[in-house]
Amino acid sequence: AQKITQTQPGMFVQEKEAVTLDCTYDTSDQSYGLFWYKQPSSGEMIFLIYQGSYDEQNATEGRYSLNFQKARKSANLVISASQLGDSAMYFCAMRGPREETSGSRLTFGEGTQLTVNP
């Protein structure tokens, strides 16, 4: 069974500063993928970044980077130069090995509410 743990229910950061949102995972699979999604107050789920378990380099997408530490089973999201629009709920999720009859079913953490202060 897969499990995602996000231990920070809420985080605060000053505008223009960097912030790290924690995510640890538990799985016995060798092949898996890790995702981060953003959910603003409007409710939609927005894909941010993906890291495959065999990827040797940490993923980056603009101001988002994923600090992947495989041995520690952590996949922290780093947001650089925070903006007011970054205030939202952030979810870490993982999928197990891709299978023909299962696609990429995701297991989600409970989320971290990020507030960016001006």
Added chain:
Amino acid sequence: DAGITQSPRHKVTETGTPVTLRCHQTENHRYMYWYRQDPGHGLRLIHYSYGVKDTDKGEVSDGYSVSRSKTEDFLLTLESATSSQTSVYFCAISDFTGGTDTQYFGPGTRLTVL
């Protein structure tokens, strides 16, 4: 934009009534999913589909059924709604372009069961 729509976007119903939520996609994706979101639980998988007429259960499937008679539509049915099924329901698709299998989500349906 993965071309996913959900209908209705909001629904209020009474305990014991049947409810069907529709997910429609326009880009011929093979895999489709239904999740529910409740406070303190993140999103949890209800059912998923890996092709027309091919579906399977997820983590929280009790009280729900699904059908997929054509590629573009994935229906979630609550045969007899209960108050515990009050939730926000998200449909998602898997996009395998670019070497990843990112899931993209629809806008969600807020369901209230009185």
